[in-house]
Amino acid sequence: MSNTFGSKYKVTTYGESHGVAIGGVIDGCPAGLAYDAEMMAHEMARRHEGARSTTRHEADTVEILSGIHEGYTLGTPIAFKIANNDARSDDYDTLKELYRPGHADYTYEARYGRRDHRGGGRASGRETAARVAAGAIAKMVLADKGISVHAAIAESISTPSDDSSGGVITCTIEGVKAGIGDPVFNKLNAHLAAAMMSIPSAIGFEMGAGFAAARMTGSQYRDKWRGDGTMATESNHCGGIQGGISNGMPIEFRVAFHPVVTIGQATECIDRQGQVRIWEPQGRHDSNHLPRTIVVVEAMAAMTIADYLV
Numbered sequence: 001m002s003n004t005f006g007s008k009y010k011v012t013t014y015g016e017s018h019g020v021a022i023g024g025v026i027d028g029c030p031a032g033l034a035y036d037a038e039m040m041a042h043e044m045a046r047r048h049e050g051a052r053s054t055t056r057h058e059a060d061t062v063e064i065l066s067g068i069h070e071g072y073t074l075g076t077p078i079a080f081k082i083a084n085n086d087a088r089s090d091d092y093d094t095l096k097e098l099y100r101p102g103h104a105d106y107t108y109e110a111r112y113g114r115r116d117h118r119g120g121g122r123a124s125g126r127e128t129a130a131r132v133a134a135g136a137i138a139k140m141v142l143a144d145k146g147i148s149v150h151a152a153i154a155e156s157i158s159t160p161s162d163d164s165s166g167g168v169i170t171c172t173i174e175g176v177k178a179g180i181g182d183p184v185f186n187k188l189n190a191h192l193a194a195a196m197m198s199i200p201s202a203i204g205f206e207m208g209a210g211f212a213a214a215r216m217t218g219s220q221y222r223d224k225w226r227g228d229g230t231m232a233t234e235s236n237h238c239g240g241i242q243g244g245i246s247n248g249m250p251i252e253f254r255v256a257f258h259p260v261v262t263i264g265q266a267t268e269c270i271d272r273q274g275q276v277r278i279w280e281p282q283g284r285h286d287s288n289h290l291p292r293t294i295v296v297v298e299a300m301a302a303m304t305i306a307d308y309l310v
Contacts, residue, residue, distance in 0.1 A: 001112070001122075005300075005303060006028070006303060006304075006306075006307040007307060008028045008307050008308075008310050009028045009138060009141070009303060009307040009310045010027040010307075011025070011026050011027075011131075011303060012024055012025045012027075013127065013131065013134070015082075015084075015127070015130065016118065016126075016127075017084070017116075017118060017122075017124030018116070018118035019116075020084060021081050021082060021084055022081075022082050022126065022129060022130045023079070023082055024079075024080060024130045024131075024133065025078070025079045025080075026077065026078040026079075026080075026137060027077045027078075028307075028310050029067070029073050029078055029141065029310070030075060030141065031073055031075030032072055032075075033137075033140055033141060033144060035064075035068045035072060035073060035140070036140055039139070040136045040137075041061075041062075043135070043136040043295055044060040044061070044062060044129070044133065045060075046292075046295040047060065047128070047132045047292045047295045047296065048060045048292075049292075059083075059085065060082055060129055061083070062081075062133045063080060063081045063083075064078065064079075065079040065080060066078065066079045067079060073137075080130075080133055080134075082129050082130060082133065084126070094279060095117045095269075095279070096117050097271050098269040098270070098271055098277055098279055099269055099271075100261070100262065100269050101268065103262070104120065104123040105117070105120075124200070125200045125286070125289060125292075128199065128200065128293075128296045128299075131296055131299045131300060132295050132299045134299065134303060135295075135296075135298060135300065135301075135302045135303055136299070138299070138302035138305075139302045141302075141309070141310065142175075142302055142306060145175070145309060146175045147174065147175035147305060148173070148175055149172075149173050149305075150171070150172050150174075150298070151169050151170065151172075151294045151297040151301070152169065152170055152294060153167060153168070153169055153290050153291070154167075154169060154254060155168035156168070156288065159287045161264075162263065162264040162265055163259075163263050163264070163265070163287070164260035164262075164286070164287045164288060165288045166201065166203075166258045166289070167256075167257060167288070167290045168254050168255065168256050168257070169255050169290060169293060169294055169297050170253075170254045171253055171254070171255070171297050171298065171301055172250050172252050173240070173301055173305060174250045174251075176240070176248070176305060177246065177248060178231065178245075178246055178248035179245060179246065180245065180305070180308050180309070181244050181245040181308060182244055182245065183243050184244070187245075188241050188244055188251075188304075188308065189207050189239070189244060189253075191307070192205075192207075192251075192301065192304050195300040195301065195303065195304045196253070196255045196297065196300060198300070199255070199257075199293065199296055199300060200289070201260070202255055202256070202257055203257060204256035205255055206253065206254050207238070207239030207241060208236055208239025208253070209238075209239075210253075213237060216237075221237050223235045223236060223238055223249075232248065233247075236250065236252060239252045239253055240252055257289055257290060257293060259288075260287060260288065262281055263281070263287075264281065264287075266278050266279070266280055267280075267281060
């Protein structure tokens with residue numbers, strides 16, 4: 001099982017939804033970077049406060065175990081821990097022998113021969129808290145270079161009381177100079193796509209004009225130069241990346257997320273014999289992931305860019 005993201009700014013996360021803790025180890029963060037504890041707390045609060053539709057309440061306090069001393073990074077691995085204090089594993093006892101529709105229950109067991117049924121284990125959205133913490137430090141790396149990352153909900157529907165919904169998050173990265181990335185198999189846009197599609201519930205990714213570009217002509221799509229000496233373009237249909245390399249324009253992309261698949265209704269599952277069983281959802285579940293996922297998208301974007309810069 002791969003649990004490491006990046007090649008230079010490397011982040012390895014650990015932990016399950018209902019384990020003792022989740023956390024991670026960051027390797028490759030440069031030495032001498034000022035660590036902003038208030039900014040870290042703010043980023044974790046953004047994810048926590050976005051979870052208004054669930055009754056699971058975690059403080060999401062990040063405990064730094066190594067790699068930071070007297071307010072500055074040492075260049076050594078940064079290890080951190082986030083305690084799980086509000087897990088209710090008994091809510092999931094009935095799932096030991098069942099596979100829920102739309103979840104990774106069956107696929108995890110098919111791949112590894114066993115799974116943690118408590119809240120989805122490693123496949124739970126709880127895992128993303130570690131990404132946010134690692135992404136916060138990546139944002140500190142980027143801020144030191146004048147780069148910012150901002151995401152927002154671009155599209156969503158009203159969620160029925162006993163159902164769920166998904167939507168689209170848009171993200172813009174500003175301040176990335178031209179020349180970041182590589183062609184062919186190490187394209188910046190390909191790495192961004194992989195990063196976003198690793199987020200739980202992500203179902204689609206598009207840069208710039210995205211799929212709308214397929215309905216344009218070449219004269220409509222190509223970004224015309226301004227010709228004012230800035231090397232900027234009049235439009236940004238490519239999303240700030242051409243040939244896998246940044247062109248100096250804002251990097252713009254969107255990520256689609258499918259609806260939450262555990263809803264407040266009796267659900268048809270199957271057991272290990274493939275027979276249908278009715279499961280009455282217990283536990284605590286979001287009705288829409290988007291509010292808490294905004295900061296996760298930013299975190300993965302920040303780590304992707306940091307991986308090219310450190």
